[in-house]
Amino acid sequence: MASVTWRIRNLHAGIDEPEAELRARALAAVGLSEEAVRSFRIARRSLDARRRGGRRALRFALQADVELREGARSEAFERARRRGQVVERAAAGSLRVDVVHPTLAGARVGVVGAGPAGLFAALVLARSGVAVDVIDRGAGLAARGRDVAGFLRTRVPDPESNLLYGEGGAGTYSDGKLYTRVDDPLETPILETLIAAGAPADIAVDSRAHIGTDRLHRILPELREELRRSGVRFHFGTRVLDFDSDGEPRRIRALRSSRGEFPVDAVLLATGHSARDTLRDWAARGLVIHPKPFQFGVRIEHPQELVTRARHGTGPEAASLGPAYYGLVCRAGQGLPAAHSFCMCPGGQIVASVSAPGFLCTNGMSNSRHSSAWANAALVVTLGPPEYGEGAFAGVEFQERMEAAFFEAGGSDYRAPAQRAPDFLAGRASSGELRSSYKLGAASGRIDALLPERVRDALRRALLHFDRQIPGFAGPEGLLVGVEARSSGPVRLPRVDETRRALGFANLVPVGEGAGYAGGIMSAAIDGARSAQRLLEIGVS
Numbered sequence: 001m002a003s004v005t006w007r008i009r010n011l012h013a014g015i016d017e018p019e020a021e022l023r024a025r026a027l028a029a030v031g032l033s034e035e036a037v038r039s040f041r042i043a044r045r046s047l048d049a050r051r052r053g054g055r056r057a058l059r060f061a062l063q064a065d066v067e068l069r070e071g072a073r074s075e076a077f078e079r080a081r082r083r084g085q086v087v088e089r090a091a092a093g094s095l096r097v098d099v100v101h102p103t104l105a106g107a108r109v110g111v112v113g114a115g116p117a118g119l120f121a122a123l124v125l126a127r128s129g130v131a132v133d134v135i136d137r138g139a140g141l142a143a144r145g146r147d148v149a150g151f152l153r154t155r156v157p158d159p160e161s162n163l164l165y166g167e168g169g170a171g172t173y174s175d176g177k178l179y180t181r182v183d184d185p186l187e188t189p190i191l192e193t194l195i196a197a198g199a200p201a202d203i204a205v206d207s208r209a210h211i212g213t214d215r216l217h218r219i220l221p222e223l224r225e226e227l228r229r230s231g232v233r234f235h236f237g238t239r240v241l242d243f244d245s246d247g248e249p250r251r252i253r254a255l256r257s258s259r260g261e262f263p264v265d266a267v268l269l270a271t272g273h274s275a276r277d278t279l280r281d282w283a284a285r286g287l288v289i290h291p292k293p294f295q296f297g298v299r300i301e302h303p304q305e306l307v308t309r310a311r312h313g314t315g316p317e318a319a320s321l322g323p324a325y326y327g328l329v330c331r332a333g334q335g336l337p338a339a340h341s342f343c344m345c346p347g348g349q350i351v352a353s354v355s356a357p358g359f360l361c362t363n364g365m366s367n368s369r370h371s372s373a374w375a376n377a378a379l380v381v382t383l384g385p386p387e388y389g390e391g392a393f394a395g396v397e398f399q400e401r402m403e404a405a406f407f408e409a410g411g412s413d414y415r416a417p418a419q420r421a422p423d424f425l426a427g428r429a430s431s432g433e434l435r436s437s438y439k440l441g442a443a444s445g446r447i448d449a450l451l452p453e454r455v456r457d458a459l460r461r462a463l464l465h466f467d468r469q470i471p472g473f474a475g476p477e478g479l480l481v482g483v484e485a486r487s488s489g490p491v492r493l494p495r496v497d498e499t500r501r502a503l504g505f506a507n508l509v510p511v512g513e514g515a516g517y518a519g520g521i522m523s524a525a526i527d528g529a530r531s532a533q534r535l536l537e538i539g540v541s
């Protein structure tokens with residue numbers, strides 16, 4: 001019988017505390033002796049920078065996994081279980097299926113999109129012995145890099161190969177943060193796959209794990225080669241247009257693309273949330289799409305030094321911790337919605353998350369060392385149909401209106417409207433040089449006038465609130481840059497619960513962020529992998 005792993009929670013350690021001391025304290029806290037333990041490892045580590053008793057006291061919050069010898073569970077251990085300090089750890093999941101449903105024997109599956117959802121779906125299918133075509137409208141990594149550089153040079157975006165489209169999907173030029181709020185059994189094998197492809201081993205432990213754009217660009221080719229060795233065929237520069245189908249429920253027989261037809265027995269649709277054209281075309285062909293709430297706001301940028309000083313202080317411990325992170329929340333109040341920071345990139349840069357000409361959208365990325373002098377994050381509120389109207393594409397249309405307005409306000413050349421925080425609060429344009437990491441240039445603009453009033457007021461309230469936690473956050477060194485319209489997707493493609501099939505389809509499974517089931521790299525990878533497993537287990541009808 002496989003041995004049970006127990007997770008010990010609520011542990012703390014000093015910044016420099018040796019692991020042996022922590023181990024002794026952790027075991028004592030849950031009534032275990034050294035002799036009782038077969039294995040012990042730190043499973044999660046995060047920096048706790050909260051003030052306690054009015055004083056800064058940096059420490060690590062930790063969780064540890066232990067395996068016990070036969071009959072080693074003491075009375076004190078059982079008490080620790082009852083008070084929740086120890087919980088049984090779910091066994092790690094697997095990225096393959098042992099028995100494939102007979103309806104998929106010898107099948108060929110089309111995966112549309114080579115982002116994290118599509119790639120990890122393909123991995124599960126291929127490791128389970130099923131033939132896979134991964135089709136992506138964007139270019140493979142090297143050519144995509146040239147296209148992104150071309151956009152920065154010419155200010156003319158390539159609508160097929162850009163920061164959002166191409167090998168690795170939207171996260172390829174990112175901070176590569178791997179945080180997820182779901183404690184999912186597939187997280188471990190996904191992290192192990194990334195580590196085997198070259199990611200640092202501590203991503204398995206660090207609760208603020210990030211890979212960084214530079215390392216992602218070394219990992220993706222390794223992942224691609226593993227997939228190729230398992231028989232996956234990649235088709236970059238190939239936009240899927242629509243499909244041939246028959247029957248009731250409809251069965252997709254072939255995908256039609258800009259480079260011809262792909263015969264398929266099943267399809268995983270993993271297009272991400274920027275492929276508005278594809279979603280509209282497939283909706284016109286009967287794919288059911290619902291609107292869903294999504295996050296909307298601006299980026300805010302500060303000198304990293306301002307953030308690090310506020311979070312880590314200036315003591316000797318701060319030096320070993322590197323650039324500081326923040327995650328800030330301002331609850332709803334005074335008739336205004338909640339606002340929060342999102343996707344914070346320490347030592348990063350603001351980028352133009354642009355996939356179609358005439359629309360401007362910001363996001364953030366960084367390299368593995370977080371080495372730039374800037375800290376940026378999205379500052380967002382959640383909007384839903386009450387704010388942007390009814391209809392499947394009402395949220396998309398709202399995004400498009402906002403992105404077009406910011407594009408125009410920036411000078412119609414992908415400079416981004418920018419406003420210092422005090423000017424945003426006071427409702428006036430900023431004057432003088434606006435320094436930012438945004439390579440295409442910050443142009444003084446009235447972000448306060450471009451945003452819907454309710455969003456503006458919620459962000460103003462949040463800025464003042466956050467300034468109490470990070471002094472200077474709403475000061476002249478805080479620069480708002482916009483617009484941050486795609487922090488999450490505005491639609492959901494409803495799935496039949498158990499099978500995950502799209503409504504009315506026998507062999508179509510929508511996955512990832514574009515389908516409304518993920519909000520980041522890790523959650524997209526988990527959704528793609530789990531959906532592929534379901535498909536293999538349940539088959540097609």
Ligand SMILES: Cc1cc2nc3c(=O)[nH]c(=O)nc-3n(C[C@H](O)[C@H](O)[C@H](O)COP(=O)(O)OP(=O)(O)OC[C@H]3O[C@@H](n4cnc5c(N)ncnc54)[C@H](O)[C@@H]3O)c2cc1C
Nearest residue numbers: 113115117137165169170171174177240272512513520521
């Ligand atoms: C700049 C930036 C930074 C980010 N930073 C982080 C971060 O640090 N951490 C984090 O967790 N998340 C981050 N995100 C979000 C994260 O990248 C996404 O949540 C994630 O990539 C979604 O994965 P996905 O596979 O669902 O879709 P995507 O990654 O969007 O992939 C979809 C793919 O489908 C392809 N496609 C679309 N339509 C078609 C079609 N018709 N035919 C063929 N192919 C098509 C696209 O070319 C694309 O490659 C960031 C996003 C951006 C833009």
